[in-house]
Amino acid sequence: MPIRPHARPSLTAFEFFAGGGLAGLGLQAGGFRSTFANDFDAAKARAFRANHSGTPMVEGDVWGLSAADLPGRPDLCWASSPCQDLSLAGARKGLEGVRSGAFWGFWRLIQALDAEGRGPRAIVIENVAGLLSSNQGRDFAAVCTAMAEAGFRVGALEIDAALWLPQSRPRLFIVGLRGAEGQERTAPALPFHSDRLVAAHAALPPAVRDAWAWWSLDAPPRRNADLAALLEPDADWLDADASARLLDLAAPLHRARIEAATTPGAAFLRIRTEHGVKHQRLEARFDGLAGCLRTPAGGSSRQFVVAPGPDGPRLRRLTAREAARLMGCSEDYVLPKSQSAGLKLMGDAVAVPVVRALAERLLAPALTGARAAA
Numbered sequence: 001m002p003i004r005p006h007a008r009p010s011l012t013a014f015e016f017f018a019g020g021g022l023a024g025l026g027l028q029a030g031g032f033r034s035t036f037a038n039d040f041d042a043a044k045a046r047a048f049r050a051n052h053s054g055t056p057m058v059e060g061d062v063w064g065l066s067a068a069d070l071p072g073r074p075d076l077c078w079a080s081s082p083c084q085d086l087s088l089a090g091a092r093k094g095l096e097g098v099r100s101g102a103f104w105g106f107w108r109l110i111q112a113l114d115a116e117g118r119g120p121r122a123i124v125i126e127n128v129a130g131l132l133s134s135n136q137g138r139d140f141a142a143v144c145t146a147m148a149e150a151g152f153r154v155g156a157l158e159i160d161a162a163l164w165l166p167q168s169r170p171r172l173f174i175v176g177l178r179g180a181e182g183q184e185r186t187a188p189a190l191p192f193h194s195d196r197l198v199a200a201h202a203a204l205p206p207a208v209r210d211a212w213a214w215w216s217l218d219a220p221p222r223r224n225a226d227l228a229a230l231l232e233p234d235a236d237w238l239d240a241d242a243s244a245r246l247l248d249l250a251a252p253l254h255r256a257r258i259e260a261a262t263t264p265g266a267a268f269l270r271i272r273t274e275h276g277v278k279h280q281r282l283e284a285r286f287d288g289l290a291g292c293l294r295t296p297a298g299g300s301s302r303q304f305v306v307a308p309g310p311d312g313p314r315l316r317r318l319t320a321r322e323a324a325r326l327m328g329c330s331e332d333y334v335l336p337k338s339q340s341a342g343l344k345l346m347g348d349a350v351a352v353p354v355v356r357a358l359a360e361r362l363l364a365p366a367l368t369g370a371r372a373a374a
């Protein structure tokens with residue numbers, strides 16, 4: 001179901017690392033109005049402006065901003081800080097990596113707002129789940145420590161967008177609240193307090209554990225759309241030769257799965273090491289979910305749709321519109337003209353209904369002193 005803006009957003013938010021503004025869409029649906037956004041990528045800033053004409057987007061490096069660039073006192077600061085170096089698939093340089101270090105560029109703005117008495121009561125840091133273990137857990141500890149030292153009660157949730165959308169997309173959301181009572185559990189509980197989160201919490205310094213909260217969020221009702229429901233009926237299939245070349249990259253198990261399929265599925269290229277040698281492999285799933293969308297920087301991140309055809313299995317690229325649907329964007333989300341720019345935008349983004357759930361059910365009730373409606 002398309003996500004519509006909340007009838008009367010009353011709370012304000014700053015969006016850092018805003019990309020195409022999907023966090024803002026979820027926040028808006030959950031009762032927040034974005035009053036500031038920042039991203040240093042010109043294409044992302046263009047996409048943001050095309051979809052959020054009412055929100056000032058300041059284009060530039062977060063390290064180049066000062067408190068004077070930030071309007072008023074926000075209720076919430078949302079930071080989807082870059083995660084390349086933290087990704088389990090990436091170089092794992094952690095927060096010391098140049099790109100992930102941008103988190104600290106954001107954090108110094110929080111400190112500057114605090115110094116002026118304009119600090120937010122809520123902060124959300126979104127990242128890949130690899131943040132829990134990068135640098136032997138030191139990165140996660142560093143982020144949580146910074147928040148605890150600034151007076152926030154801090155907790156985290158590992159949320160898979162697959163609960164709302166037909167895409168497997170686990171992400172970590174570190175939520176800090178101060179001067180606001182968020183709903184808490186006395187102990188961790190699935191699905192949002194995963195085993196690896198519980199383990200990472202156990203390794204935090206005692207002062208951070210003292211400031212810790214197991215935030216309570218209800219899981220949504222059962223998802224009722226699968227991948228097939230989001231596919232464009234008229235998209236062009238690859239020709240037989242191109243399909244055959246891709247199918248030849250499938251290992252026997254995946255090839256058999258593809259040959260036996262009776263419904264469309266998702267396929268993606270992966271580098272696998274077999275007997276010490278790296279191979280590019282086509283892998284497919286037919287569980288109604290797409291794999292996690294990624295930015296199409298390398299061949300391994302491309303997603304394909306694979307489906308039974310009149311002469312055997314056929315394949316085509318996932319389109320940018322399909323990717324936008326997999327992220328929970330409504331049909332009026334304005335995509336860049338090029339498919340690759342659209343896929344890059346979506347591969348980097350946060351799933352809209354996940355942000356909405358956090359905003360509507362945890363953040364807004366805490367910040368307004370209201371309880372979320374059952």
Ligand SMILES: C[S@@+](CC[C@H](N)C(=O)[O-])C[C@H]1O[C@@H](n2cnc3c(N)ncnc32)[C@H](O)[C@@H]1O
Pocket residue numbers: 017018019020021022023038039040041044060061062063080081082083099102105345348349350
């Ligand atoms: C993971 S994406 C977040 C996307 C966003 N949440 C969305 O839903 O579209 C990270 C974003 O941070 C931006 N970024 C990375 N380093 C930055 C920096 N130093 N200053 C400002 N923006 C930066 C990138 O251009 C990218 O759009």
